[in-house]
Amino acid sequence: MTKHYGTGELLTHAYMSSEDAELSRHVAECDACGRRLAAVRSELERHAANEMSPEKSETFWKRQELAVMRAIETRNRRALGIPTQIAAAAAVVFVVTAFLAGRGSVSSAPDMTTSPTATVASVETNATAVATQENGLTTRQITTDPWQSEQLEDFQNVVDWESWVEADEKKRGTI
Amino acid sequence: MASLRLITRDDGPSDRDLIDQTLGGDQAGFALLVSKYQRRIYRMAFAIVRNEADADSITQDAFVTAYVNLAKFEGRSEFETWLTRIAINKCRDQLRGRKWKLIPIGPAAGDDEAPSLDVADERPNAEREIISAQIGQAIERAVESLSAQQKVIFRLRHFEELPLEEIATLLDLAPGTVRAHLFRAVHKVRKELEPWAAANAAAGEAE
Numbered sequence: 001m002t003k004h005y006g007t008g009e010l011l012t013h014a015y016m017s018s019e020d021a022e023l024s025r026h027v028a029e030c031d032a033c034g035r036r037l038a039a040v041r042s043e044l045e046r047h048a049a050n051e052m053s054p055e056k057s058e059t060f061w062k063r064q065e066l067a068v069m070r071a072i073e074t075r076n077r078r079a080l081g082i083p084t085q086i087a088a089a090a091a092v093v094f095v096v097t098a099f100l101a102g103r104g105s106v107s108s109a110p111d112m113t114t115s116p117t118a119t120v121a122s123v124e125t126n127a128t129a130v131a132t133q134e135n136g137l138t139t140r141q142i143t144t145d146p147w148q149s150e151q152l153e154d155f156q157n158v159v160d161w162e163s164w165v166e167a168d169e170k171k172r173g174t175i
Numbered sequence: 176m177a178s179l180r181l182i183t184r185d186d187g188p189s190d191r192d193l194i195d196q197t198l199g200g201d202q203a204g205f206a207l208l209v210s211k212y213q214r215r216i217y218r219m220a221f222a223i224v225r226n227e228a229d230a231d232s233i234t235q236d237a238f239v240t241a242y243v244n245l246a247k248f249e250g251r252s253e254f255e256t257w258l259t260r261i262a263i264n265k266c267r268d269q270l271r272g273r274k275w276k277l278i279p280i281g282p283a284a285g286d287d288e289a290p291s292l293d294v295a296d297e298r299p300n301a302e303r304e305i306i307s308a309q310i311g312q313a314i315e316r317a318v319e320s321l322s323a324q325q326k327v328i329f330r331l332r333h334f335e336e337l338p339l340e341e342i343a344t345l346l347d348l349a350p351g352t353v354r355a356h357l358f359r360a361v362h363k364v365r366k367e368l369e370p371w372a373a374a375n376a377a378a379g380e381a382e
């Protein structure tokens with residue numbers, strides 16, 4: 001009696017795109033197994049198709065796009081807002097230091113733009129400014145993490161990522 | 176003239192153009208990237224996390240992360256591949272953190288009520304219905320016991336029908352590693368099919 005293949009073996013064959021020559025030859029010659037392999041494949045496709053997400057409307061896609069762009073805009077505003085205060089503090093520190101050193105020259109605060117490159121740079125400026133401030137003046141310290149503030153709660157994932165970058169940079173000793 | 180128009184229509188800004196536009200400070204470029212890839216990313220996220228709200232949120236999150244890291248994108252892979260990797264990582268994180276609900280358990284091995292798959296049955300519809308019931312239930316039960324990584328691989332293969340090599344590229348894994356994970360996942364599905372396999376074997380012997 002010819003050995004037929006079980007559904008499990010046919011299932012593995014269907015998923016793994018296996019090159020089992022014996023199985024391939026058998027299913028090509030055996031009607032029962034060939035029929036069952038076709039049924040397994042077709043059932044896998046049917047199951048996958050039935051479990052797909054329902055078709056979404058154009059409104060859904062537009063809303064999603066707007067949500068992404070709004071999150072980016074909010075993030076950029078935050079990058080411009082919070083670090084601007086720090087950058088202003090850094091500028092003050094620089095002016096005071098320059099004045100005390102008798103140089104008397106004045107430098108403007110770092111330019112802040114909203115491009116992703118500038119955003120990364122502004123975060124680094126932020127960290128540097130805090131370090132300078134701590135080293136130069138002991139009167140004012142920033143002890144809270146702005147990423148963890150209530151206002152930024154909705155952007156927890158981004159905050160997590162930023163924290164990860166910071167931790168990584170700390171490891172490399174750049175912060 | 177017609178062919179010239181066709182070329183003009185298809186010759187929209189490349190992903191690199193849109194990335195450069197974004198890095199230059201014009202977010203309209205990024206909005207075009209979102210609009211171009213959001214359907215694919217959502218579809219893939221849904222295939223993995225199996226929940227519309229999560230898929231939506233992961234899609235949005237993936238784009239924001241891509242935007243934040245855009246300056247680091249070096250173009251060693253396609254932007255789409257890079258973006259898909261970001262989304263898959265988020266899906267995996269989501270699966271790792273998720274409490275899965277238990278799926279009601281179907282017939283156990285040796286259960287008398289397990290439907291038998293009679294290979295000698297000449298009624299294609301009856302056979303088809305049995306296979307259908309077996310596979311659907313087996314997949315749903317088996318997937319619950321997979322690791323997050325195995326779930327990602329299995330679902331990309333099952334729902335998106337991606338070739339193993341493409342899954343390997345997306346996950347940045349060796350094809351052999353993906354094959355091993357998928358094999359373990361399929362093995363679990365097969366374990367769930369054992370009640371029917373046993374009945375099938377009995378039917379075969381009786382033939």
Ligand SMILES: [Zn+2]
Pocket residue numbers: 003004005026030031032033034
């Ligand atoms: Zn056979």
